[in-house]
Amino acid sequence: MSHPSAQPHSAGHPAAADAFVANEPRAHWHDKALWFIREKRDRAAASLPEWETLRDRAAQIKAHTIANLPHYLEEFEANAQRMGVKVHWAADAKEHNKIVLGILQQHNAKKVVKSKSMLTEECHLNPFLEQHGIEVVDTDLGERIVQLREEPPSHIVLPAIHLKKQDVGDTFATHLGTTPGADDPQYLTEAARGHLREKFVAADVGITGVNFAVAETGGIVVCTNEGNADLGVALPSVHIACMGIEKLLPRAADLAVFVRLLARSATGQPITTYTSHFHGPRPGCELHIVMVDNGRSDIRASDDFRRSLNCIRCGACMNTCPVYRRSGGHSYGSTVPGPIGSILSPAMEPEKHKSLPFACSLCGSCTDVCPVKIDLHHQLLTFRRELALKNLIPLSKRVSMKLLSFVLSRTWLFAVGGKVMRWVMPKLPRFMVYNRMNAWGKQRELPPMPPQSFRELYAIRKHMVNKPNGEASSHSTKGAA
Amino acid sequence: MNAREKILTKLRQQVLPVPPLPGPDGPWITYADRAAQFSAALATVGGQAVRVASQAEALSHLAQLPVMAKAKRVASFLPDVDRANVDLNLVTDPHTLEDVDVTLVQGQFGVAENAAVWIQENSAPLRASLFICQHLVILLPERDLIDNMHQAYERIGRFGPGFGVFVSGPSKTADIEQSLVIGAHGARSATLYLLQNDR
Numbered sequence: 064m065s066h067p068s069a070q071p072h073s074a075g076h077p078a079a080a081d082a083f084v085a086n087e088p089r090a091h092w093h094d095k096a097l098w099f100i101r102e103k104r105d106r107a108a109a110s111l112p113e114w115e116t117l118r119d120r121a122a123q124i125k126a127h128t129i130a131n132l133p134h135y136l137e138e139f140e141a142n143a144q145r146m147g148v149k150v151h152w153a154a155d156a157k158e159h160n161k162i163v164l165g166i167l168q169q170h171n172a173k174k175v176v177k178s179k180s181m182l183t184e185e186c187h188l189n190p191f192l193e194q195h196g197i198e199v200v201d202t203d204l205g206e207r208i209v210q211l212r213e214e215p216p217s218h219i220v221l222p223a224i225h226l227k228k229q230d231v232g233d234t235f236a237t238h239l240g241t242t243p244g245a246d247d248p249q250y251l252t253e254a255a256r257g258h259l260r261e262k263f264v265a266a267d268v269g270i271t272g273v274n275f276a277v278a279e280t281g282g283i284v285v286c287t288n289e290g291n292a293d294l295g296v297a298l299p300s301v302h303i304a305c306m307g308i309e310k311l312l313p314r315a316a317d318l319a320v321f322v323r324l325l326a327r328s329a330t331g332q333p334i335t336t337y338t339s340h341f342h343g344p345r346p347g348c349e350l351h352i353v354m355v356d357n358g359r360s361d362i363r364a365s366d367d368f369r370r371s372l373n374c375i376r377c378g379a380c381m382n383t384c385p386v387y388r389r390s391g392g393h394s395y396g397s398t399v400p401g402p403i404g405s406i407l408s409p410a411m412e413p414e415k416h417k418s419l420p421f422a423c424s425l426c427g428s429c430t431d432v433c434p435v436k437i438d439l440h441h442q443l444l445t446f447r448r449e450l451a452l453k454n455l456i457p458l459s460k461r462v463s464m465k466l467l468s469f470v471l472s473r474t475w476l477f478a479v480g481g482k483v484m485r486w487v488m489p490k491l492p493r494f495m496v497y498n499r500m501n502a503w504g505k506q507r508e509l510p511p512m513p514p515q516s517f518r519e520l521y522a523i524r525k526h527m528v529n530k531p532n533g534e535a536s537s538h539s540t541k542g543a544a
Numbered sequence: 545m546n547a548r549e550k551i552l553t554k555l556r557q558q559v560l561p562v563p564p565l566p567g568p569d570g571p572w573i574t575y576a577d578r579a580a581q582f583s584a585a586l587a588t589v590g591g592q593a594v595r596v597a598s599q600a601e602a603l604s605h606l607a608q609l610p611v612m613a614k615a616k617r618v619a620s621f622l623p624d625v626d627r628a629n630v631d632l633n634l635v636t637d638p639h640t641l642e643d644v645d646v647t648l649v650q651g652q653f654g655v656a657e658n659a660a661v662w663i664q665e666n667s668a669p670l671r672a673s674l675f676i677c678q679h680l681v682i683l684l685p686e687r688d689l690i691d692n693m694h695q696a697y698e699r700i701g702r703f704g705p706g707f708g709v710f711v712s713g714p715s716k717t718a719d720i721e722q723s724l725v726i727g728a729h730g731a732r733s734a735t736l737y738l739l740q741n742d743r
Binding site for chain 2: 096099100111112113116117120123124126127129130131132133136137146147152153154158202203204205208221222223224226227228231248249251252253256259260263264277280282288289290291293294297298308313314315316318319320322323330332333334335336337338339340341342343345354356360363364369
């Protein structure tokens with residue numbers, strides 16, 4: 064079973080978001096569900112007086128590690144190999160998929176259980192393995208739900224956050240034989256538990272992602288709440304762990320900083336239920352670690368975007384993003400949605416994801432919550448310039464930008480234009496103001512035109528202040544700016 | 545050039561200034577009453593901490609719990625557990641643990657800030673038993689409670705080959721409409737006995 068990989072929508076994020084916001088009650092519900100998680104994150108962060116120190120520390124450790132990456136990659140490899148781990152390197156997604164398939168074929172494996180790994184999503188591993196006759200079962204409950212529905216995940220931590228329990232009930236009734244119409248989460252989870260237990264017991268190989276890899280020890284750390292990664296690799300004799308090359312940390316002690324930040328930022332929990340440390344294979348078994356570049360080294364070369372490699376995939380930037388919350392993860396058409404995805408995806412494939420850096424109001428909330436201090440909204444702004452230089456901005460935006468810059472650089476034209484608009488706008492018939500040209504006005508009403516511009520009000524105020532008995536009242540100018 | 549050389553060569557060609565690596569010390573949180581903090585944290589993640597004097601008292605308390613009364617197969621990594629009827633020394637294939645109802649295990653230490661208990665493979669030779677059982681019971685001497693994760697990694701020290709896991713509460717998921725459901729794939733309950741005495 065394969066879900067269509069996250070494909071970019073031809074008209075980009077705005078068009079794809081249209082479908083999502085068309086269902087207004089659901090869009091509101093989605094917004095609230097994510098804000099609830101953001102609030103849980105806030106409470107968890109506030110419970111630690113040293114929260115900001117932790118964020119600083121994490122950013123420093125990551126900056127050091129990324130700068131010294133080749134050294135730490137080799138140190139990790141040597142230490143892992145010493146414990147009997149088979150280490151593989153893949154320059155891109157294609158090589159990664161070939162390596163994984165090779166290991167599976169070598170063991171004649173037909174059934175694979177896989178825990179959540181954004182890297183394997185990025186590489187589109189599932190459809191590739193399925194083409195070669197291998198059954199891949201995603202074992203994270205949310206991922207299993209979207210896999211059965213042949214959809215990509217809509218969030219990196221909460222893959223099925225866009226679905227209501229009735230949707231899950233319908234999906235399970237079709238695929239797992241639950242009672243049609245039943246939508247109790249407890250009942251549905253129990254059904255999935257039974258279904259996935261069978262898959263765990265029958266699996267030939269377990270695949271996991273990697274949250275952190277430690278150079279000094281050669282070990283990897285995997286965090287889950289469900290226990291699906293552990294169950295998936297504790298039974299079969301082969302474990303394949305797939306990781307991006309940016310997942311490294313220099314020392315085991317650094318794990319403390321990141322483990323403390325990860326779950327609190329992601330869901331507001333103090334730690335995930337299971338934080339598993341794998342150092343070498345189980346006796347008599349095999350552990351393969353596949354280290355993948357796939358565009359990361361290009362991002363590392365850029366002074367503007369290097370810091371995006373700090374990302375630990377907690378999803379906090381999505382939960383807080385007003386655009387993500389109101390447009391849904393699928394509207395981004397990329398494996399990682401939200402603010403961080405709007406940097407990583409176009410950095411790897413600018414042409415394909417050129418609309419994403421504009422799916423942002425530059426409010427900066429993502430930057431405020433990011434546990435590893437990525438300057439997300441600054442990078443998104445920088446990316447718009449980058450796209451302009453690459454000539455990847457749509458014509459409508461290019462023309463309006465040129466027009467705006469022409470007007471804004473001529474004071475007299477701006478003043479006259481403003482005066483004309485203030486007089487004309489209230490007299491125009493509705494269709495001339497609210498039409499296809501005015502994307503802003505699609506779901507919003509323009510504010511009433513003020514009688515005077517800020518410049519005019521300021522001139523009057525100045526005049527009154529200068530008069531001896533002038534009663535300059537500041538509130539008369541309120542709201543006119 | 546193979547992928548390894550290709551990646552390393554490319555990275556080495558990008559010469560970047562290397563900022564210093566910060567040290568491990570910091571203003572990390574401590575608690576006046578670690579046992580109280582640990583128990584409160586465990587309750588918020590769906591587990592239950594029970595303070596008892598000794599292992600014997602823990603086992604008699606456990607015997608009263610419905611999950612234990614109904615349990616058919618009990619696996620124990622602790623000595624002197626009469627109810628244990630799965631001989632873990634004889635288990636060569638972890639699949640045979642599929643129908644274990646309760647697993648009892650000794651924790652190495654517990655972390656007050658997040659109710660995580662560190663369990664290493666040397667006390668749980670077959671790590672599947674930690675995840676595949678229906679109910680997990682952990683025994684931990686109260687003097688093995690520490691404050692935070694920084695102390696935890698300091699205490700673990702140098703990692704050697706093997707498996708180690710922080711367990712904080714029972715397996716859970718909120719993947720269906722954000723409703724918390726305890727018992728996703730792993731243990732449906734996690735009971736933790738804090739022992740006043742070491743045994």
